[in-house]
Amino acid sequence: MAVLTHPIIRFIARRLLxxxxxxxxxxxxxxxxxxxxxxxxxxxxxxxxxxxxAYNALRSASGLDRPIVEQFFxxxxxxxxxxxxxxxxxxxxxxxxxxxxxxxxxxxxxxxILIALVxxxxxxxxxxxREGRVSDAIVRITSQFGVSIPDFWLGILLIALFAxxxxxxxTSGYRPLFGxxxxxxxxIVLPSLTVGLVAAAIMxxxxxxxxxxxxxxxxxxxxxxxxxxxxVVTFRHTVRNALIPVLTITGIQLATILGGVIVVEVVFxxxxxxxxxxxxxxxxxxxxxxxxxxxxxxxFLIINLVVDVLYAVVDPRIRLA
Amino acid sequence: xxxxxxxxxxxxxxxxxxxxxVTVVSxxxxxxxxxxxxxANWIAPFGVNDVDVPNALQPPSxxxxxxxxxxxxDVLSRVLVAIQASIWVAxxxxxxxxxxxxxxxxVAGYRGGWVDTVFMRVVDVMFAFPVLLLALAIVAVLGPGTxxxxxxxxxxxxxxxxxxxxxSTLSVRVEPYxxxxxxxxxxxxxxxxxxxxxxIAGPLIVQTSLSLAFAILSEAALSFLGLGIQPPQxxxxxxxxxxxxxxxxxxxxxxxxxxxxxxIVLAFNLVxxxxxxxxxxxxxxxxxxxxxx
Numbered sequence: 001m002a003v004l005t006h007p008i009i010r011f012i013a014r015r016l017l018x019x020x021x022x023x024x025x026x027x028x029x030x031x032x033x034x035x036x037x038x039x040x041x042x043x044x045x046x047x048x049x050x051x052x053x054a055y056n057a058l059r060s061a062s063g064l065d066r067p068i069v070e071q072f073f074x075x076x077x078x079x080x081x082x083x084x085x086x087x088x089x090x091x092x093x094x095x096x097x098x099x100x101x102x103x104x105x106x107x108x109x110x111x112x113i114l115i116a117l118v119x120x121x122x123x124x125x126x127x128x129x130r131e132g133r134v135s136d137a138i139v140r141i142t143s144q145f146g147v148s149i150p151d152f153w154l155g156i157l158l159i160a161l162f163a164x165x166x167x168x169x170x171t172s173g174y175r176p177l178f179g180x181x182x183x184x185x186x187x188i189v190l191p192s193l194t195v196g197l198v199a200a201a202i203m204x205x206x207x208x209x210x211x212x213x214x215x216x217x218x219x220x221x222x223x224x225x226x227x228x229x230x231x232v233v234t235f236r237h238t239v240r241n242a243l244i245p246v247l248t249i250t251g252i253q254l255a256t257i258l259g260g261v262i263v264v265e266v267v268f269x270x271x272x273x274x275x276x277x278x279x280x281x282x283x284x285x286x287x288x289x290x291x292x293x294x295x296x297x298x299x300f301l302i303i304n305l306v307v308d309v310l311y312a313v314v315d316p317r318i319r320l321a
Numbered sequence: 322x323x324x325x326x327x328x329x330x331x332x333x334x335x336x337x338x339x340x341x342x343v344t345v346v347s348x349x350x351x352x353x354x355x356x357x358x359x360x361a362n363w364i365a366p367f368g369v370n371d372v373d374v375p376n377a378l379q380p381p382s383x384x385x386x387x388x389x390x391x392x393x394x395d396v397l398s399r400v401l402v403a404i405q406a407s408i409w410v411a412x413x414x415x416x417x418x419x420x421x422x423x424x425x426x427x428v429a430g431y432r433g434g435w436v437d438t439v440f441m442r443v444v445d446v447m448f449a450f451p452v453l454l455l456a457l458a459i460v461a462v463l464g465p466g467t468x469x470x471x472x473x474x475x476x477x478x479x480x481x482x483x484x485x486x487x488x489s490t491l492s493v494r495v496e497p498y499x500x501x502x503x504x505x506x507x508x509x510x511x512x513x514x515x516x517x518x519x520x521i522a523g524p525l526i527v528q529t530s531l532s533l534a535f536a537i538l539s540e541a542a543l544s545f546l547g548l549g550i551q552p553p554q555x556x557x558x559x560x561x562x563x564x565x566x567x568x569x570x571x572x573x574x575x576x577x578x579x580x581x582x583x584x585i586v587l588a589f590n591l592v593x594x595x596x597x598x599x600x601x602x603x604x605x606x607x608x609x610x611x612x613x614x
Contacts, residue, residue, distance in 0.1 A: 018445075025446030036462045144594075148587035150538055152545050153561055153579035160568040160575070259451025263542050267565075277454065278546060281461040289461050297449045 011312050019305045023298065030294045031075045034286045035068070045088040045284045061086055062287060084291035089283050094291035098273065102295075104174055105265070105272030108195060109257040111188050115196025116203050116253065121246075123200070124207025125239055131212060139204060146201020155194040155267040162190060172269035191268040195261060199253045206249040210242040217241075244315050251307030255300045337599045344595025350588040354404065361405040365398035369555050378571045388573035390563070396573060399555040400581050406550050407557055407585070410471055411536035415529060417475030422482025423525060427517060429483070430490030431509070441487065447480040452535075453542055465548040474539050478532050485528050489521035496520075523600035530593030534586045541582050557582050 034041050042059045043050065059065045062085055063074055078084070084094035127139035163171040169190055175183030214220060215238050223233045262274035269275070273292050280288035338344055357364070366386075373393030381388045387396035429440040447455070459473035493499060499516050543549035544558030552559065557578040564574035 022445050022449050026449050033458055033462055144590060148583055148590050150541050150579060150582050156565060156568060156575055164569045256451060259454050262453055263545060277457060281457055293454060293458050296454055300451060301449055
């Protein structure tokens with residue numbers, strides 16, 4: 001029983017409960033989506049394919065002919081067991097479609113965040129350690145530029161330079177990692193660079209301010225005043241502690257990328273969740289929109305939960321607060 | 322002993338703001354952008370939909386400073402009018418987010434208890450959706466168009482204002498002057514208007530500037546996807562989308578609309594940063610953590 005009263009376990013339990021409450025709210029919003037459509041969603045989705053038979057069949061298959069309370073509990077129950085209904089467009093199970101698209105988006109997100117970390121960590125630390133100097137100003141201005149650039153525009157410029165003009169890389173498309181690793185790598189470079197450069201700009205600012213904040217702490221001053229070599233003070237006392245908040249922003253950025261790569265996936269014809277949502281919105285395929293929104297929001301919640309828990313594990317002050 | 326009146330603090334803030342050359346340059350740039358937005362229809366040298374096929378895909382020249390597109394339309398005129406549309410959508414949607422978000426945040430922070438719990442759980446749920454995804458979902462429900470874009474962007478930026486307003490209200494409501502005012506029997510509405518709102522304005526002004534930057538980006542993204550401002554009205558995002566097939570033979574079609582978005586967003590961001598240094602040095606940009614896309 002002592003385990004259950006451990007602060008870490010209590011913190012995780014509290015955080016988990018909170019995430020479940022938010023997930024319930026997310027489910028309600030996602031369920032409401034299709035019911036907020038002005039007019040009849042099935043009729044709108046069928047468009048020119050409308051026939052009374054097709055209409056009745058689709059309405060019945062999607063459960064929209066049942067009373068709303070029954071629909072709501074039916075949707076929650078099905079969603080919790082992994083059944084997200086069938087596509088209005090082709091009748092395919094939404095869950096299967098989402099799972100087919102997920103690896104492409106996850107691989108793009110992970111590659112993007114790795115590129116962002118490789119750039120942001122050294123740039124942010126360097127900038128903070130040289131605060132007020134020219135190199136600091138250059139990093140700050142560059143990161144401000146990166147925050148302000150539209151990602152789809154950056155993607156198009158990268159395609160124009162590296163694919164169309166120089167011919168080094170393909171303009172768009174996707175190869176599965178396990179079927180054709182070399183092809184996958186060639187195809188993922190430009191989209192992940194697009195996602196990674198923008199994320200790097202945001203993260204550089206965070207790394208810089210985290211290092212500066214830690215550098216002003218009493219224990220860093222003490223370490224310096226007791227004569228420790230600058231390298232030890234910088235890396236053992238300052239950077240190591242500054243990496244804790246960086247962990248949070250990395251998690252948040254990964255979640256943001258997973259939910260925000262829609263436009264980049266469209267630019268690069270990347271067959272991930274984002275492009276699926278885009279096509280579903282264009283076709284008014286509401287079950288697919290609902291399923292994708294639910295999946296991405298759930299991933300968002302899970303990543304935030306994991307980050308919070310990791311944060312509490314590495315920094316005891318958080319769970320005691 | 323020095324006493325700081327409200328006016329002297331304001332003067333000091335302005336002085337601090339004007340001492341930062343980057344902020345001053347960005348503010349001037351923003352002034353130019355606002356002028357362009359207001360006067361676009363008068364200063365545009367050509368009509369935005371004046372088709373001139375024989376002169377299609379002309380590079381920048383004395384007659385067409387930003388070149389022409391695949392239908393021979395003047396890119397400069399289209400960029401100017403698109404800036405107007407972009408600024409309009411951003412301003413109205415952020416105004417919506419400020420009004421709704423700040424009201425929710427202040428009421429939650431001031432009343433506390435179950436009102437706070439309910440309001441903030443709703444805000445938490447909204448935060449669980451990535452910005453662009455939620456905007457897309459709203460567009461999917463209501464159909465594309467300028468009004469829907471405003472509503473979608475306004476809705477996705479409402480929670481950040483609710484959180485900032487609530488956090489600031491929580492710290493102001495325990496200040497002695499508010500407690501004193503309450504003890505004297507002053508009404509809640511008077512306290513909110515006289516004491517709370519003026520004292521939480523700093524962080525909100527900063528957030529407004531940063532949100533305007535991200536609203537411009539969100540509008541451009543939605544228009545790029547064909548779900549924002551609809552033709553024949555030009556939009557910067559759609560102009561970039563249309564340029565994709567011509568990037569190598571007509572770089573100006575992609576470069577100028579993109580550069581316009583970049584400069585406007587940069588100016589709002591830099592002004593926001595400058596304002597934060599003066600008005601709210603402690604606050605970190607929560608909206609950045611949430612991500613802009």
